[in-house]
Amino acid sequence: QRRVHGTVFNRIIERHCTYSHLGTGTMTFICQCLDKCCCCCGNRDGKEPAARFVHSRERSCTDILFLLVFFAGWAGMIALISIADGKDARPNRLVYGTDYAGRVCGDTGISELKYSAWVTLDNFDIRVCVKDCSETTTNPLLLTNYPSDRFLHYCLPSVSYFIENGKAVAVTIFDELNSHTELVSRTVNDMYIAWPVILGSAGIALIMAFFYLGFARCCAGPLVWGAIVLIILGGVATSYILIKYAQSADDSNLPDRAKAMRITGWVCVGFTVVFVLVVLVMRRQINIAIAVIKEASASMTDMPLMTFFPFFVFIFGVGYIAFWIFVSVYIFSVQNQSVHNVPASFATSGNSFWSTQTTYIKWTWNEEMKNAFVYAFFHLLWMVQFLIYFCYFVIAGAIANWYFSHRDPSGSKVRGSDDYQLSSMPVLASVYRAIRFHIGTLTIGALIIAIIQFIRVVVLYIEKKTMVTNPNCLQKAIFTCIHCCLYCAECCMDKVNKNAYVWCAIWGDNFCVSCCSSFKLVWNNLLRCAAINIVSAYIVFVGKLMVAFLTTGICALILLKLLNNDDLNSPVMPLVIIFILSWMVASLFMVLFETTIDTIFMCFLVDEKYNRGSNQMFASDGLLKAIDAYADHSKAQAVEMQEMAAHRQREIGYKGTS
Numbered sequence: 001q002r003r004v005h006g007t008v009f010n011r012i013i014e015r016h017c018t019y020s021h022l023g024t025g026t027m028t029f030i031c032q033c034l035d036k037c038c039c040c041c042g043n044r045d046g047k048e049p050a051a052r053f054v055h056s057r058e059r060s061c062t063d064i065l066f067l068l069v070f071f072a073g074w075a076g077m078i079a080l081i082s083i084a085d086g087k088d089a090r091p092n093r094l095v096y097g098t099d100y101a102g103r104v105c106g107d108t109g110i111s112e113l114k115y116s117a118w119v120t121l122d123n124f125d126i127r128v129c130v131k132d133c134s135e136t137t138t139n140p141l142l143l144t145n146y147p148s149d150r151f152l153h154y155c156l157p158s159v160s161y162f163i164e165n166g167k168a169v170a171v172t173i174f175d176e177l178n179s180h181t182e183l184v185s186r187t188v189n190d191m192y193i194a195w196p197v198i199l200g201s202a203g204i205a206l207i208m209a210f211f212y213l214g215f216a217r218c219c220a221g222p223l224v225w226g227a228i229v230l231i232i233l234g235g236v237a238t239s240y241i242l243i244k245y246a247q248s249a250d251d252s253n254l255p256d257r258a259k260a261m262r263i264t265g266w267v268c269v270g271f272t273v274v275f276v277l278v279v280l281v282m283r284r285q286i287n288i289a290i291a292v293i294k295e296a297s298a299s300m301t302d303m304p305l306m307t308f309f310p311f312f313v314f315i316f317g318v319g320y321i322a323f324w325i326f327v328s329v330y331i332f333s334v335q336n337q338s339v340h341n342v343p344a345s346f347a348t349s350g351n352s353f354w355s356t357q358t359t360y361i362k363w364t365w366n367e368e369m370k371n372a373f374v375y376a377f378f379h380l381l382w383m384v385q386f387l388i389y390f391c392y393f394v395i396a397g398a399i400a401n402w403y404f405s406h407r408d409p410s411g412s413k414v415r416g417s418d419d420y421q422l423s424s425m426p427v428l429a430s431v432y433r434a435i436r437f438h439i440g441t442l443t444i445g446a447l448i449i450a451i452i453q454f455i456r457v458v459v460l461y462i463e464k465k466t467m468v469t470n471p472n473c474l475q476k477a478i479f480t481c482i483h484c485c486l487y488c489a490e491c492c493m494d495k496v497n498k499n500a501y502v503w504c505a506i507w508g509d510n511f512c513v514s515c516c517s518s519f520k521l522v523w524n525n526l527l528r529c530a531a532i533n534i535v536s537a538y539i540v541f542v543g544k545l546m547v548a549f550l551t552t553g554i555c556a557l558i559l560l561k562l563l564n565n566d567d568l569n570s571p572v573m574p575l576v577i578i579f580i581l582s583w584m585v586a587s588l589f590m591v592l593f594e595t596t597i598d599t600i601f602m603c604f605l606v607d608e609k610y611n612r613g614s615n616q617m618f619a620s621d622g623l624l625k626a627i628d629a630y631a632d633h634s635k636a637q638a639v640e641m642q643e644m645a646a647h648r649q650r651e652i653g654y655k656g657t658s
Helices: 002-016 026-035 064-086 091-096 133-137 178-193 195-251 255-281 283-302 304-332 367-403 426-437 439-466 473-507 511-523 526-564 572-611 621-657
Strands: 115-118 127-130 148-151 154-157 161-164 167-170 335-341 359-365
Touching: 064 304, 064 367, 064 439, 091 304, 115 133, 127 133, 133 148, 133 154, 195 255, 195 283, 195 304, 195 526, 195 572, 255 283, 283 304, 283 367, 283 526, 283 572, 283 621, 304 367, 304 426, 304 572, 359 367, 367 426, 367 439, 367 473, 367 572, 426 439, 439 473, 439 511, 473 511, 473 572, 511 526, 511 572, 526 572
Parallel strands: 115 154
Antiparallel strands: 115 127, 148 154, 161 167, 335 359
């Protein structure tokens, strides 16, 4: 009955819900429901066209409602600054500090007194403004004279002294720390000597990353299949050794140890067998994954300038962080004055000034503006994710343009502005499309992820507040499950969003249509997706290791020259810094590589779905060869699905007549 009702339901949906690039049925119904939540969600006219890249002249603005939400978010940040300014926000209160009268040190009337010093070391609230931190030992307004060091515009008591009976007493333990100070000094000196090599390591790492691209393009197959063989051999060897040593433990009258080793050995046997079976089932998908990786390497080689685009996004990110810090400081600089009585000990101290000064002014945080910081924090999560998706979308647009373009007789992509041609500046053209047409679409995905991240932060805050003392196991389990569910939701939505952005980069559709279309396409190719993710993760990890270790090794050889001249005390710390820096460069490059792989794979699925029947696919010869090897298996699955559909139709017709 469920089967019959499901089919009738699908027929109703097919009659009323039809989208281009989508099939019919339940998924189309979901798309129609989601379509009502977005703006500019029109259908693509006509039947499903051949897959091609849609250039700017054929695109229109998508998700205008969320474009307005994007501007409203920025307007909210500007409004926070305006409100804070109206409430007498003074960021210099935080930077310069204040005195007992509530005046900002260095402000009008006390412009020469730029530093804030504590009157006594047992009261944090009462301070005076001084001209220089050396005055803390002689200033008559201080009840306790102490040596101090300048930190920003505050005079912090020197940690080498403590107060005993009103006197500063030196701490002799620092004599024992001199050796450690000397070690730190030598390490800093080594880094100063090696700084040209440290900076040059970033360039070496970038060259190594390009070298690895060529290596992955030529040797991706042996690299992947060699790793699979090594994993199987490792599993067999581990299983054999554990089971054999279990027998030896039996002979040595160690039954518990023998039992543990035997169980572990047979578990390894089980995992190895399962791994072999999975590889046998997915061998065709693994070959396609290897071909996709080779295609991704070729696209990055054809567009080397794309490698540097994430650095520009990073610069914009740093600029936004600076703006956000400014807004946050502005919010927290809104403070309220409160008048308090001076402690009785001040009046009885014998100081002529404090014996007559009965009150002091204290600045406290404005609670309303502290609550407004919640919005600023959410905006931070939102905009950081927006920049990440903007970078992803631009790269996906350039790669999609590259994929759906013809080749000339020499094998190079044809450049131009017409259909099936690669733009002369594909990255800049992709930036233009993103800004001109799809800011609203990028806003939706970033907003979804930011909401989930914000909920995770709120749950973490609640957890810290409610589990202060002796939390029980049930509380820990509940919060752990909540964190796990939210993390899984964030990961899943991030993957769905990225697939949608690749679809949007190709066709220019709005978020809802792109989301549903790409999800259905991926859902119908789950085994291929699994193979792509596993193979690409392995290739990327090996690439990071190779780039980091090769770069560190080359720089170590360079530093050996310095060692021969006795200029360097030890190469250890410079090499550690070089390894970290080269790993960061490799990670940034490999994230770009992963994005390229995801985009090529999605383009390939679109290409196969719409162009396979016309024998005009854009895939390279290597990728087409892998597809052809998979074709017989796919054809058999298609025949089986057609037979099942025909059987269901006959069953429905029989029950309808009865």
